[in-house]
Amino acid sequence: MKNVRVELINTGTEILLGSIVNTNAAWLGNRLFEAGFRVERETVVPDGYAISEAMRESARRADVVIVSGGLGPTSDDVTREALCDVCGVDMHRDEHVAEGLRNYFKRRGISIAECNFKQAMVPDGAAVLENPNGTAPGLVMPASERLPMFILLPGPPSELKPMVERSVMPLLESMVDGDIPRLRVFRLVGIGESDLQDLVDDSLHQVQGLEVAYCARIGEVDVRLVGNEVALKQGEARLLTLAGAYVLRPLGATLERAVVLYLKGLGLKAATAESCTGGLIAKRITDVPGSSGVFEFGWVTYADRAKTEMLGVPAEVLEEHGAVSEPVVKAMAEGALERSGADVAVAVSGFAGPDGGTPEKPAGTVWFAWAFRNGGTVTEMMFYPRDRESFRQMVSQKALIGMLAARKPQAVTE
Missing domain, CATH: 3.90.950.20 (CinA-like)
Structure with a gap:
C-alpha cells in the first residue's frame, strides 16, 4: 500500500482549556485506520489565526491534512480564511450554499442572520461537501505540486461523522493501493506490563511485518498487533501460546x-x-x-x-x-x-x-x-x-x- 501521510488539526480554545474532550481526533484516528490510513500527527490550536501556522507546518510533512472546526459564522471561525492564506487564493460566495442556508433556517422557522452567509464563502478551487446535519459545509482543496490535499470539516461530532462517512471516506479510499494493515487488540489481566513484555516481546517481534505495542491501564494491559492477516495470525498464535492464561475472552472484551x-x-x-x-x-x-x-x-x-x-x-x-x-x-x-x-x-x-x-x-x-x-x-x-x-x-x-x-x-x- 502506498504510504499516505495524514495529519489532523483540531481547532477550539475549549479543547485547550479542558472544557471538552477532543473526541473528534480519537474517532477520526480509528476510522482512518480502518480504511488503511495511519494518522502521523495531531495538532490542537485555539480559535483564531493560529490555524494558519498549523496548516503551513502540516503542509510541509503530510499528503492529506484534515482540519476540524472553525467553519461557523462567528468572528473567531477563520479556518476558511486560513486555507485561502496558505493556498494563496481568494474566496467567492457560493449561491447554492447560500440558498441551502436559507432553506435550513426556513424549515426551522428561524430568521437567518446575515453573519450566517459567511458559511457560503468558498475558497477558489475548493469543492463543497454538503452538510445536511448543520449549517457549515465541508471543503476539499485538491493537492497541488507544492501543497497537500486539505479537508475542512465542521467541529460538532454530529455533523463531522456523517460528513466523513458520506463524502470523505469515498474520496480517501480511492487513494488506497494494496493490502490494508489491520489492528487486533488483546486485553490481559493478572500480569503487569513489564512482565508481559518479558514473556512475549521477543517472540512477537520475530513475526515479519508485525507491529507490536503495549498500553497499560489500572489492572490490565492491552497488546496491540498491527499487520496483514498472515502476520496477525502468527502474532495471535504466539501471544496465546505464551500468555493465553491472562487473555480475556472473547478477544478484546472488557x-x-x-x-x-x-x-x-x-x-x-x-x-x-x-x-x-x-x-x-x-x-x-x-x-x-x-x-x-x-x-x-x-x-x-x-x-x-x-x-x-x-x-x-x-x-x-x-x-x-x-x-x-x-x-x-x-x-x-x-x-x-x-x-x-x-x-x-x-x-x-x-x-x-x-x-x-x-x-x-x-x-x-x-x-x-x-x-x-x-x-x-x-x-x-x-x-x-x-x-x-x-x-x-x-x-x-x-x-x-x-x-x-x-x-x-x-x-x-x-
Whole structure:
C-alpha cells in the first residue's frame, strides 16, 4: 500500500482549556485506520489565526491534512480564511450554499442572520461537501505540486461523522493501493506490563511485518498487533501460546463483559458485597448488556451496622478484628452467598484513604473474599497505596478477576 501521510488539526480554545474532550481526533484516528490510513500527527490550536501556522507546518510533512472546526459564522471561525492564506487564493460566495442556508433556517422557522452567509464563502478551487446535519459545509482543496490535499470539516461530532462517512471516506479510499494493515487488540489481566513484555516481546517481534505495542491501564494491559492477516495470525498464535492464561475472552472484551459472558456460559449467578468500593463492582457488572442473566443481588454495606444487619456479620467479629480484616470479609461474602442464592459472591473491605487506616493497616489496605457454592471461600489481602479513585478501580478490577475462577458446582470435587 502506498504510504499516505495524514495529519489532523483540531481547532477550539475549549479543547485547550479542558472544557471538552477532543473526541473528534480519537474517532477520526480509528476510522482512518480502518480504511488503511495511519494518522502521523495531531495538532490542537485555539480559535483564531493560529490555524494558519498549523496548516503551513502540516503542509510541509503530510499528503492529506484534515482540519476540524472553525467553519461557523462567528468572528473567531477563520479556518476558511486560513486555507485561502496558505493556498494563496481568494474566496467567492457560493449561491447554492447560500440558498441551502436559507432553506435550513426556513424549515426551522428561524430568521437567518446575515453573519450566517459567511458559511457560503468558498475558497477558489475548493469543492463543497454538503452538510445536511448543520449549517457549515465541508471543503476539499485538491493537492497541488507544492501543497497537500486539505479537508475542512465542521467541529460538532454530529455533523463531522456523517460528513466523513458520506463524502470523505469515498474520496480517501480511492487513494488506497494494496493490502490494508489491520489492528487486533488483546486485553490481559493478572500480569503487569513489564512482565508481559518479558514473556512475549521477543517472540512477537520475530513475526515479519508485525507491529507490536503495549498500553497499560489500572489492572490490565492491552497488546496491540498491527499487520496483514498472515502476520496477525502468527502474532495471535504466539501471544496465546505464551500468555493465553491472562487473555480475556472473547478477544478484546472488557473485564466486566468477560465476567458476565463467562458466568452466563456456565449458568451461574453472582452477588456482590461491597464496602470501600461503594457499589463500583456491581455497577461495572450491570454496565454490561444482558447482565441481568447473571446478577440479581448486590449490597453496599459501608457501616459496620450494615454489615451485621444485611449480611449477618457477627458484631463480635467486627469488634475483635475490625471491618478491614479477613474474618469480616469472609463473613460478608458467605452472607451474600447465603442471602442471594447465588453461585459466587465477592466481598471487599478496605481503607480507600487518604484518611483512615492504622499503623498495622494503612490506607490502601483491602481484604477480598470470593465465596463459591459447594467450593469454599478464598480470601486475599492486597495493598494499593494510591489515590482514592485509583484504589477503588484497582479493587474492583481484582474482585472481578477473582470471579473468573467460578466453576459449575458439579465440577467441584471434595
